[in-house]
Amino acid sequence: MRRSSEPDVIARYAADESNTFFAEDVQAVVFPEDEANVAQILREATAAGTPVTVSGGGTGLTGARVATDGGLVATVELMRHAEPRAGFVPVTATHDGIAYTVGLDAAAGRAWCPPAITLDALEALLAPDLLFPPAPTERSAMIGGAVAENASGARSFMHGATRAWVDALEIVLPTGDTLHLARGEVFAEGRTLRFASREGTQYEVQAPSYAMPATTKNAAGLYAADGMDLLDLFVGSEGLLGVITAVLVRLTPRPTLFSDTAFFASEEEAIACADRLRAAASEGLPLLSLEFYDPGALRFMADQPQVKPEHQAAIFTELAADDPQTVEAFAEIVIGSDPLDDWFADTDREREAQRDFRHALPETVNTFLRQHGTDKLCTDYAVPAQAFPAMMEAYREACDAFLQVTGRPEASAVLFGHIGDYHLHIDFLPADAAEEDASMEQYAMLAHRAIELGGTITAEHGVGKKTLPGEGRRVPYLEVMYGREGLEEIARAKLAVDPAGILNRGNMLPAGLLDAAR
Numbered sequence: 027m028r029r030s031s032e033p034d035v036i037a038r039y040a041a042d043e044s045n046t047f048f049a050e051d052v053q054a055v056v057f058p059e060d061e062a063n064v065a066q067i068l069r070e071a072t073a074a075g076t077p078v079t080v081s082g083g084g085t086g087l088t089g090a091r092v093a094t095d096g097g098l099v100a101t102v103e104l105m106r107h108a109e110p111r112a113g114f115v116p117v118t119a120t121h122d123g124i125a126y127t128v129g130l131d132a133a134a135g136r137a138w139c140p141p142a143i144t145l146d147a148l149e150a151l152l153a154p155d156l157l158f159p160p161a162p163t164e165r166s167a168m169i170g171g172a173v174a175e176n177a178s179g180a181r182s183f184m185h186g187a188t189r190a191w192v193d194a195l196e197i198v199l200p201t202g203d204t205l206h207l208a209r210g211e212v213f214a215e216g217r218t219l220r221f222a223s224r225e226g227t228q229y230e231v232q233a234p235s236y237a238m239p240a241t242t243k244n245a246a247g248l249y250a251a252d253g254m255d256l257l258d259l260f261v262g263s264e265g266l267l268g269v270i271t272a273v274l275v276r277l278t279p280r281p282t283l284f285s286d287t288a289f290f291a292s293e294e295e296a297i298a299c300a301d302r303l304r305a306a307a308s309e310g311l312p313l314l315s316l317e318f319y320d321p322g323a324l325r326f327m328a329d330q331p332q333v334k335p336e337h338q339a340a341i342f343t344e345l346a347a348d349d350p351q352t353v354e355a356f357a358e359i360v361i362g363s364d365p366l367d368d369w370f371a372d373t374d375r376e377r378e379a380q381r382d383f384r385h386a387l388p389e390t391v392n393t394f395l396r397q398h399g400t401d402k403l404c405t406d407y408a409v410p411a412q413a414f415p416a417m418m419e420a421y422r423e424a425c426d427a428f429l430q431v432t433g434r435p436e437a438s439a440v441l442f443g444h445i446g447d448y449h450l451h452i453d454f455l456p457a458d459a460a461e462e463d464a465s466m467e468q469y470a471m472l473a474h475r476a477i478e479l480g481g482t483i484t485a486e487h488g489v490g491k492k493t494l495p496g497e498g499r500r501v502p503y504l505e506v507m508y509g510r511e512g513l514e515e516i517a518r519a520k521l522a523v524d525p526a527g528i529l530n531r532g533n534m535l536p537a538g539l540l541d542a543a544r
């Protein structure tokens with residue numbers, strides 16, 4: 027197992043895509059290649075009290091993979107090949123010059139995946155017949171990270187988040203013990219979970235008592251519900267409880283896809299179209315995704331040939347259909363919504379062009395921020411259906427207030443994302459430190475508003491090491507939603523499997539709170 031203390035190697039793992047959090051006092055980066063390597067790293071670290079931070083693809087926006095507490099960084103990037111298993115056929119393919127292996131049971135629609143396979147590589151390997159349905163947005167993310175964050179994306183409108191598609195996990199606990207968890211094997215008594223490791227160690231974990239949002243996507247905090255499946259405690263746990271070394275996912279047949287981007291003269295017309303499409307989906311129209319772009323987003327994408335000055339909003343959709351009648355029913359809704367222009371993609375080339383168009387916005391945002399040396403601040407709030415008009419009003423107020431600071435209508439803030447799930451993102455575009463402070467004020471205001479409306483502060487990104495200004499201090503992001511008591515309950519759950527408190531310190535919980543709970 028490779029280990030490096032070279033400064034240039036450590037520097038490669040010192041931040042994530044947010045460029046907001048930075049590692050300090052890292053002793054070394056270690057490169058486990060299998061479960062046994064991971065277990066060895068964690069056993070030795072627990073014995074020595076050395077912090078260990080796990081790194082995947084580095085695509086996160088919350089600092090979850092950033093070793094702000096020092097110690098070791100354990101990158102799973104070399105864990106690219108699933109172990110042989112009875113009933114699963116090893117399938118190896120090369121993507122972007124890297125070979126990956128999954129264990130595939132095509133008839134049952136299941137695959138064992140190594141933690142380092144990227145979502146893009148998995149999609150390519152499963153083509154042309156099968157699909158991993160949630161399709162989280164960041165395609166270069168690794169499947170282990172997607173499970174750790176309960177990631178989701180555009181197609182989660184139809185299929186839900188990653189959690190719903192995970193059937194089993196193999197995990198190394200911070201003590202070095204190992205678990206094989208299959209869905210349906212261990213359930214909580216109330217919220218008390220009792221289980222044993224492969225090595226025979228008995229564990230008891232009390233899931234938090236807080237109530238999670240009932241009707242919105244949610245990636246905030248440890249999953250907690252009466253009678254819950256033990257597997258769900260680990261999905262979305264942001265690496266607090268263990269290191270994922272293998273994932274069994276369910277698959278679906280790959281559908282015939284069409285995509286469409288409709289451009290409108292106003293935000294209101296675009297939202298009305300989204301409402302009609304959402305209603306049709308609830309009655310059986312097979313929409314995989316339903317996405318929105320506001321005027322600021324289109325202004326910021328003015329260099330794209332499809333965007334015209336008169337376009338003030340757009341709706342992007344993906345449709346799974348293999349019959350003309352379904353396509354016609356979809357087209358009737360879109361055209362009946364009176365778009366200025368409609369770009370319908372019914373060939374692989376056009377679908378790829380629409381995919382590129384969709385990803386052009388976050389890429390352009392990242393380029394702008396790099397050019398100005400400022401940090402990415404992206405909201406991730408979702409609210410219940412009945413609260414969405416009020417949240418849209420809050421989004422508009424925040425964009426307008428920030429525009430008063432920047433004076434740049436062409437590059438101030440962009441509002442876009444998963445309108446099908448009432449889950450939009452604002453990317454603020456600060457050009458200097460003063461604008462960063464102003465954007466944080468709006469960001470914090472929106473977080474509180476989402477909670478007031480019964481929603482969540484993070485629908486797909488997790489919370490990582492994020493904080494918000496409040497009461498004269500930096501408040502842990504999750505405390506805004508679940509209160510101090512909720513954080514303390516998460517700390518107790520973590521310490522039940524990580525008594526030394528070594529693994530992924532700072533995620534969800536400030537390190538000081540975790541140490542005080544020991």
